[in-house]
Amino acid sequence: MPIYEYECQDCHQVFETIRPMSQADEPIPCAVCGGKHTRRKLSLFFAESGGKAVAGASAASCSTCSGGNCSHCGH
Numbered sequence: 203m204p205i206y207e208y209e210c211q212d213c214h215q216v217f218e219t220i221r222p223m224s225q226a227d228e229p230i231p232c233a234v235c236g237g238k239h240t241r242r243k244l245s246l247f248f249a250e251s252g253g254k255a256v257a258g259a260s261a262a263s264c265s266t267c268s269g270g271n272c273s274h275c276g277h
């Protein structure tokens with residue numbers, strides 16, 4: 203099951219919970235204050251394989267490369 207992030211509109215705390223995709227947008231009480239005004243956040247992720255980014259945002263290029271393969275930083 204995926205992990206979802208929610209933000210409480212009452213106390214402004216962000217919390218995570220594991221729940222089925224079918225329940226992702228169903229109401230859930232705040233894990234911090236118990237408030238009922240929560241909203242699911244858009245979660246960002248980063249995946250790497252073999253030292254190369256395959257999903258999400260990659261690190262910025264260094265000054266010695268132009269975003270291609272660089273022996274100094276691995277971009």
